[in-house]
Amino acid sequence: MSNVFIAFQHNEESRPVVDAIIADNPNAVVAHSPGLVKIDAPNSLTIRRNTIEEQTGRPYDLQQIHVNLVTLSGHIDEDDDQLTLSWRH
Numbered sequence: 001m002s003n004v005f006i007a008f009q010h011n012e013e014s015r016p017v018v019d020a021i022i023a024d025n026p027n028a029v030v031a032h033s034p035g036l037v038k039i040d041a042p043n044s045l046t047i048r049r050n051t052i053e054e055q056t057g058r059p060y061d062l063q064q065i066h067v068n069l070v071t072l073s074g075h076i077d078e079d080d081d082q083l084t085l086s087w088r089h
Contacts, residue, residue, distance in 0.1 A: 002043065003041060003043075004044060004045050004074030005039060005045075006045065006047075006069070007038040007039070007069075010032065010035050011068060014037065016052055016055035016056045017047065017068070020047065020048065021047055025039075025041050025046060027041055028040065044085060045085045046084045048082045049061075049062045049081050062080060062083060073085070
């Protein structure tokens with residue numbers, strides 16, 4: 001089993017995205033460092049547009065996560081509703 005990860009700038013814009021990821025991925029581990037929030041998860045991690053919309057109370061274009069995205073690790077499977085990082089075996 002390998003971890004995937006995603007990291008964002010630590011700011012108010014990325015906070016609802018991080019909260020949504022934590023809500024949808026109970027095995028995720030969040031690490032805060034100065035200016036950065038890194039989220040690790042075993043095997044896969046999914047970011048769902050509708051969960052971010054629940055956090056923000058407004059429509060959200062999933063492409064907006066790229067504005068505060070710093071780095072990620074894993075294969076990306078993305079559509080308008082979700083982005084999933086995983087390691088394909």
